[in-house]
Amino acid sequence: MVLMQVIVAGLLIGAVYALFSSGLTLVWGMMNVINFAHGEFVMLGMYVSFWAFTLLHFGVASFSLAAAVMLFILGVLVYICLIKRVMRGPMLAQILSTFGLVLVLRYSAFWAFGSTFVSLPEDILGPSLNVGGILLSAPKLVAGCVALAITIGMHLLLTRTMLGSQILAVAENRNAAMLMGIRPDRMQAIAWGLSGASAGIAGALIATFFPISATVGESLGLIAFVVVTFGGFGSVPGAMLAGLIIGLIESLSAFYFGPIYQDVFVYALFVLVLWIRPRGLMGKA
């Protein structure tokens, strides 16, 4: 029974990983740019939620929306001011640019909010539930389900709507898309916005059950890298599946080997994936 609990908890957190990783893989697949600061986007989503709750007394739904909106805007801004210019340049410039952003975002938060962590109240979404003998914390349950829903929603947005197909068209072949009257620049900005928003909402959801600090983005960012690599370059469904699996592995290794080494297992899995199947689960060639 405890094992069941561990598994379910792992899948729930995995769904949240899937959510923010799908934004990262969308941008990677589209522009061949890895946002090294993606973990910091999640961290900022967490802080937005905290301050919206503490200062403005927003409820969970409201602050999640606030986080989504603010990080959407940040994503677009980062694209316009930074990414657009370095995209066509040398690889060094591309990687350095988002890497510099990591430092700026992480240490600005550190400077502004201090080194101690803050949390939202534990009972913000109600008490733990007992579902068929498994004890589930309400925040984790809500987070997992909402994350899953939004990720699926994002996949549908990309594959079933006009906007989504335009975004995918630019990802597939920028020049052809231009010839069809699609504005690649605008689509890429929107993609960055969506990427930010997915990180923002994920951050809001995580904030309901996890302490918030400026450095939390470091391990979340790395988890995002592992998920997108494992899921496959550019594949949102791949990120979904990979996120769930990674969440599960993390939960199981924490259970068997203690929480200290859970990240180690995930990073070691990353190296393994690179050796054996770098294409990931569903990556394009």
Add this chain to the structure above:
Amino acid sequence: MLLQAEDIGMYFGGFRAVDGASLTINQGEIIGLIGPNGAGKSTFFNCLVGDLKPSKGRVLFDGHDVTNASPEEHAKLGIGRTFQLPATFEELTILENVMVGAFLRHPRVKDARESAQRVLDLTGLTALADQKAKSLGTPGRKRLEIARVLATEPKLMLLDEALAGLTPSEVQLAIELVRQIHQSGITLVIVEHIMEVILSLTDRVLVFNQGKVIASGAPTDVVNDPAVIEAYLGRSLNKKREQNT
């Protein structure tokens, strides 16, 4: 027989980019690959040069099976290729660009430099030797790419739309260069859209459409083949053309 591609297929999921294409090239020929956009000729080209591993079929070069060989191995065996969108080393000078090619056969810097300088003479680029590649326009870049590949002393050169985007006078110069290369003993495969180039340079032409080779033979025969015309212009326009003649 220098190169033989047998029944090459390239499938991306359900999409058959190339579906059972074959080609035999003998030493000293100039072969043209033509076809409308999306017909599969670039994909086929990439299978020949080692950029793509074909889903089925074999490629044999000079007695070696190069079907799954890497681009580096292709170069070592004597297959050279240029790129549709010029991929010159922008930050390096023109001489240095060509030296990178020359190093394949001349490991020592001094020898590579001399070999590169000879190639620059051949291709008329000597005056620009110390300029950075990024200072060149498109025709210059295309010529540099050809020079760079020449420096690897290939037996077979595959040119991917090397004459696209050139003005008519530049095209003439490029045709001249290609003829010179051919006369030095190198076998050539040219992917082109410009009919004049195909007609004036090639011995044989393969026409691609929807992943298959729909016609093959002497350039003048192929150009007048109704199937080929239909592939380019569509059936209704072809009918119209027939009605008018």
Add this chain to the structure above:
Amino acid sequence: MMRRSGWIALALVLVLFPLSFDNPYYEQLGSLVLLAAISASAWNLIGGYAGQVSVGNAVFFGAGAYMPLLFYKLWEVSPLYGFPAGIAVSVAIAIVIGIPTFRLSGHYFSMATIAVAELIRIVVSNWDFVGASIGLTGPAVARDWTDLVFRSSIPYYYMFLTVLTVLLVMTYCIERSRFGYYLRALRSGERAARSLGVPVSRCKLYIFILSAVFTSLAGSLYAIKFGFADPASGFGILVSVNMVIVAALGGAGRLLGPLLGAVILIPLQSETNTLFGGGGTGFTYILYGGIIMLIARFEPGGLLELWERIRDRRASRRAVALKEALAASLPNSQAGR
């Protein structure tokens, strides 16, 4: 590249620097600059020349720092014995990271370097055998000269200078060799390089191994100078960041870029540390992040490239001015032709 007189001047400055002041602060600063220059120059091999951006080179630094101290702790031998061990471990890690990722696009490599560095940092932080989060210390008092414990910074300065010189000479030789051309080619365009027969993956791996070796050496030198290493100072991401920014500021892919970056940033770092409170408030890193973003956005080639561009522009302006002056000085009938 500089003229011979420039090189001689530089060599003189570097050799005579610690002897010119009788101030232990400057001597210490000098040795810190050189140490930073070594790690940054080592990073420059893989990140600058080959264009493969490692943001986890700290893993080699840490291995190099821990091994000598570990050897001392376990067997009470001179830390010098740990130097080769650090190198061996670093080479092994470089191979584990490099072999799978060098046949893929550069992003995988960069991500892998962060992940592996973090992985090892966490393991080391929790492993009592290597001191867990407290770390390891070396000999406090020299038993003989091989313990390499000196009271003054000057012997360290010359040790570091020797290693830096070896590294830079090696880099110079590589620059002018076939290997160097191949590295610049693959940095410029991998696909094109492969099509010309350049063994791209192998080149990346070799230069990465070389980078790992010298980074490990830098770590070992750090350990014997400071007599101590812990997970943060050995394997922390800020250690990796330092290497990158020092090289990138001066000029990634250029021989003296890292040294220039070190000369500028290390003194600056000790000033801001006193100004902003030793990195405790994080302001230094906001600044670093901003500098990195500016470099990436406006001048990826760093200060040396900026200098080159200004110099070229001035030279061409002078040439134009000269031409105009010449034309103006001709008799009217020939001017304006």
